[in-house]
Amino acid sequence: MPKTPDSSRRSEHSRQAILAATRALISEVGYEKVAIEAIAARAGVGKQTIYRWWPSKGAVIFDSILALSEDADGRDLALPDTGDLEADLKRVMRATVAEFADPDFEKPIRALTAEVINDAGLAAQYRDKLARPVDEAKKARLRGGQRAGQLAADADLDLVLEVLYAPLFQRWLQRSGPLTPEYADALVEAALRAFRPG
Amino acid sequence: MPKTPDSSRRSEHSRQAILAATRALISEVGYEKVAIEAIAARAGVGKQTIYRWWPSKGAVIFDSILALSEDADGRDLALPDTGDLEADLKRVMRATVAEFADPDFEKPIRALTAEVINDAGLAAQYRDKLARPVDEAKKARLRGGQRAGQLAADADLDLVLEVLYAPLFQRWLQRSGPLTPEYADALVEAALRAFRPG
Amino acid sequence: MPKTPDSSRRSEHSRQAILAATRALISEVGYEKVAIEAIAARAGVGKQTIYRWWPSKGAVIFDSILALSEDADGRDLALPDTGDLEADLKRVMRATVAEFADPDFEKPIRALTAEVINDAGLAAQYRDKLARPVDEAKKARLRGGQRAGQLAADADLDLVLEVLYAPLFQRWLQRSGPLTPEYADALVEAALRAFRPG
Amino acid sequence: MPKTPDSSRRSEHSRQAILAATRALISEVGYEKVAIEAIAARAGVGKQTIYRWWPSKGAVIFDSILALSEDADGRDLALPDTGDLEADLKRVMRATVAEFADPDFEKPIRALTAEVINDAGLAAQYRDKLARPVDEAKKARLRGGQRAGQLAADADLDLVLEVLYAPLFQRWLQRSGPLTPEYADALVEAALRAFRPG
DNA sequence: CTTTAACCGAGACGGTACGTCAGGTCTTTCC
DNA sequence: GGAAAGACCTGACGTACCGTCTCGGTTAAAG
Known part of the structure; x- marks a missing residue:
């Protein structure tokens, strides 16, 4: 989802903090009430750092949930196969x-x-x-x-x-x-x- | 959905105008961007008249769509029955x-x-x-x-x-x-x- | 200050209640924050009864304070006179x-x-x-x-x-x-x- | 009168526009009817910019009048002295x-x-x-x-x-x-x- | 190594909309 | 027909966030 104007200089630390703060806020206040300002404050990040890399609030929320699954990316998605x-x-x-x-x-x-x-x-x-x-x-x-x-x-x-x-x-x-x-x-x-x- | 503080004194005209304005705005700007202020302005109604009878924006939107179906209440919901x-x-x-x-x-x-x-x-x-x-x-x-x-x-x-x-x-x-x-x-x-x- | 559209049918009881409520509210919340609605509620009176007889909030407040002195109208305003x-x-x-x-x-x-x-x-x-x-x-x-x-x-x-x-x-x-x-x-x-x- | 959350970042341009708009509105509509929203609109400024720096409407009005005299600060306040x-x-x-x-x-x-x-x-x-x-x-x-x-x-x-x-x-x-x-x-x-x- | 430019935290800014409060008008119901 | 009650339209309140825009400060590549 990042715009990746370059990406090489991007702070991975900030990115993780933003996604973690977003997930925390979704759990606490619910999706509708998650505010970019609150994410920035919670993540200890400037608002601009969010706007630099994500186009909209929806995108941040989406990415933050997506990231959950990506953690398990290497994971074996295969279903059990007992023959039955x-x-x-x-x-x-x-x-x-x-x-x-x-x-x-x-x-x-x-x-x-x-x-x-x-x-x-x-x-x-x-x-x-x-x-x-x-x-x-x-x-x-x-x-x-x-x-x-x-x-x-x-x-x-x-x-x-x-x-x-x-x-x-x-x-x-x-x-x-x-x-x-x-x-x-x-x-x-x-x-x-x-x-x-x- | 109304809070019904009394309901007997309620202006049916305002109620209809609000629901109609809400439906129009949903079509025009999309659900997320429907604003109570815009509904009130479009309906020619004070904001307070909306807040008096509905607890939240969601409730107004919900009611406005619900009202569509209620118009067809007498309607025949029965499915065709040809025997097949x-x-x-x-x-x-x-x-x-x-x-x-x-x-x-x-x-x-x-x-x-x-x-x-x-x-x-x-x-x-x-x-x-x-x-x-x-x-x-x-x-x-x-x-x-x-x-x-x-x-x-x-x-x-x-x-x-x-x-x-x-x-x-x-x-x-x-x-x-x-x-x-x-x-x-x-x-x-x-x-x-x-x-x-x- | 009353508009006196007739005055003969006016409820003296309501008038006194309004003035008393106004004075009480001035003492409690201060002049700026006195509300007509609060006066009406406190006096057990409809808002219209206030607007029927006074042209503005300022007039009610003014009258309510004036009434204090009118109570003392018959009073002897004369200053002491000892000759000195x-x-x-x-x-x-x-x-x-x-x-x-x-x-x-x-x-x-x-x-x-x-x-x-x-x-x-x-x-x-x-x-x-x-x-x-x-x-x-x-x-x-x-x-x-x-x-x-x-x-x-x-x-x-x-x-x-x-x-x-x-x-x-x-x-x-x-x-x-x-x-x-x-x-x-x-x-x-x-x-x-x-x-x-x- | 400013709360000075920082003051160094404060926009002098906005400050002047707010004070000027306030003075203009006092002259036009009278003190009681000056509205913060009107000041903001007239000054081309967000309401928050007013609330950020002044605690109340009274303070803005006060400052706007005070600023008039401060313009003349260097002015000679001394009274004439002819000896009589x-x-x-x-x-x-x-x-x-x-x-x-x-x-x-x-x-x-x-x-x-x-x-x-x-x-x-x-x-x-x-x-x-x-x-x-x-x-x-x-x-x-x-x-x-x-x-x-x-x-x-x-x-x-x-x-x-x-x-x-x-x-x-x-x-x-x-x-x-x-x-x-x-x-x-x-x-x-x-x-x-x-x-x-x- | 120094420059230098992008990134960063911070937060002020012009705005929009919020939900609340009160103003003054109008309507309903009762006495 | 006056009065209590209260719904109504209006408009301002003060707050929360929006997305943009500087500010210095830091940092990592290019010179």
């Missing part, structure tokens, strides 16, 4: 349900989502940097399932992922229902029925 | 896809969604006043499908609705893929496969 | 000094004076209703002094009064020096020297 | 009378006085910055009169000044009588009689 697609997916979906229940997770992701909804540019970055890698890992596991005859060989994997995850995400986002392990199981079962081979 | 569930659902889903492509629809719904994401109170109102009635109409049609043996009799209809609609909604919200009639069809087919009877 | 003008004046001036030191006296009179400075209409009322009667009483005593040969027979009594009182009033108003009994005496002595007979 | 105290004082008092009749002088001084009446802090500044230097110049001339045997050697010069000026100032402030050259003369004569030597 249904069992593996249920494990992953139950983990996702648990993750959504974590209050530390709540505010930043709601902030990120609100940002993404209203800014097409950030939406593109979100897809490229966050969603795509994760989705590719999931699709890799689904392809394994196709090879093992547990999933229709001609299934549109993007569609399968949507059928699996979108109901869960929507329920969380709109608080329209409880997120339980059973719900995770039910989604996996429905998706596998929908894309059963042959 | 798949055909009927495809018709409805294709219509939904078309609706999401309407630019007049875009900004208010993104605004409403952003509001709902970050405010649990508004989320509850959204479910009660907007989502539930529509969902009930849809479920009524699904029940018809169950009776006709086109849908599993024991299917959790809330889950069916989520599998049908959440992928569509998420794709639109996050701009993560194209919304085409074919996509609508594919979703209907997947959902019906997932909840096929017996 | 100097002694009598010193007694009166020392009493005035004491009165100015009374904190309950402070705020209303400063309020009244500020009102009078900036509003020529109120200034005229102030002179007619408050200043003149008192000044006439003082001049009566001075005329006694002239007859007794203690004061120049041709002295301009308005000027004598000004030389006596203006220094005292100015010192209090601008807080430009201490108000002591000795100061009162010094003023009387100076004035009598200035207007010594023959 | 009475003639010199009459000249000065007649000049004062004329000054009070100047309408450009009217509104600012009434504004300043109203401010000083109700704010002890401003009163102190008023005495130190405006009144004292002028009074000292006058007392210097009076001392000359004492040396020349035209004024009692033991006269309290502060008292003499009050007897001379307070009546004039009060008459103007309360509009309680005409300000004429003859009145100026009468005051000088009375004061000199009151503090005649020997």
Whole structure:
């Protein structure tokens, strides 16, 4: 997201302080009320240092949340593969349900989502940097399932992922229902029925 | 949403002017930049008259969009019923896809969604006043499908609705893929496969 | 100050409550911060009842202070007359000094004076209703002094009064020096020297 | 009067524009109706720039009038000294009378006085910055009169000044009588009689 | 090594909008 | 028809932040 007029002279220390302060403020006061001035003050940084490297408040917030995942970049995104697609997916979906229940997770992701909804540019970055890698890992596991005859060989994997995850995400986002392990199981079962081979 | 300090003395004329001005501003400048002062000016109303009856900017915006649907309250929410569930659902889903492509629809719904994401109170109102009635109409049609043996009799209809609609909604919200009639069809087919009877 | 559109139907009870509430508020919050709404609330009166009978906030405040003196209207304004003008004046001036030191006296009179400075209409009322009667009483005593040969027979009594009182009033108003009994005496002595007979 | 959070970074241009705009508004709309917002707009300045450097509206108004006199700071405050105290004082008092009749002088001084009446802090500044230097110049001339045997050697010069000026100032402030050259003369004569030597 | 230019913390600046307060008007309801 | 109640439009309040713009001070590459 940096404008990188040069980048070589950029203070990494300030950059980290800004991102950390932003994350802290999101947790404390909520996304809407995070102020650039507060970030600068908290980070011990001049406002200009923020404006030099980020084009908007949304971009800073976005980057600060993105940075969380980048820490785990080297991490193995690969899904478990026991040979039993249904069992593996249920494990992953139950983990996702648990993750959504974590209050530390709540505010930043709601902030990120609100940002993404209203800014097409950030939406593109979100897809490229966050969603795509994760989705590719999931699709890799689904392809394994196709090879093992547990999933229709001609299934549109993007569609399968949507059928699996979108109901869960929507329920969380709109608080329209409880997120339980059973719900995770039910989604996996429905998706596998929908894309059963042959 | 009003605080109703009394409500009997409330000026209906001012109320309508405020909601109309809010809708106009959402379309013109986008949700984030709608200012209470601008609403008041446009509506020919004192700021205090807004603050007297709504607790926050979000509430005004929410109400203004809600009012749109309330105009159509008497409207027939019922889905078409030709006896062919798949055909009927495809018709409805294709219509939904078309609706999401309407630019007049875009900004208010993104605004409403952003509001709902970050405010649990508004989320509850959204479910009660907007989502539930529509969902009930849809479920009524699904029940018809169950009776006709086109849908599993024991299917959790809330889950069916989520599998049908959440992928569509998420794709639109996050701009993560194209919304085409074919996509609508594919979703209907997947959902019906997932909840096929017996 | 009332507009007296009719006056016959006027509620004397409301009028008194308004004036009393105004006086109380002047003492409590100071002249600048007295609000019509607060007066109305405190007096248990509608705002319109105030606006019906007084043209402005200044007028209400002015009247409320004026009313204090009107209570004492029947009172004997006459100065003491022992035959010794100097002694009598010193007694009166020392009493005035004491009165100015009374904190309950402070705020209303400063309020009244500020009102009078900036509003020529109120200034005229102030002179007619408050200043003149008192000044006439003082001049009566001075005329006694002239007859007794203690004061120049041709002295301009308005000027004598000004030389006596203006220094005292100015010192209090601008807080430009201490108000002591000795100061009162010094003023009387100076004035009598200035207007010594023959 | 500035709070001087630093002062070195302060924009002198803005400061001057604010004071000039304030003076202009006092003349145009009168002291009571001068609004900070109007000052800021007229001066082409953000409101915060006013609040940053002045604690209250009164302080701005006070400073703006004070600045007028500071322009003339190097000015010769000394009174004429022809050797004839009475003639010199009459000249000065007649000049004062004329000054009070100047309408450009009217509104600012009434504004300043109203401010000083109700704010002890401003009163102190008023005495130190405006009144004292002028009074000292006058007392210097009076001392000359004492040396020349035209004024009692033991006269309290502060008292003499009050007897001379307070009546004039009060008459103007309360509009309680005409300000004429003859009145100026009468005051000088009375004061000199009151503090005649020997 | 020195220059020198970009980066940095700091924070004043012209602005916009906030949410509150009060002014004076208008309307409703009661007595 | 006066009066209590209070909603209404208006406009100023003082505050919070915006994004831009100097200020010195530091720092790291280029000379």
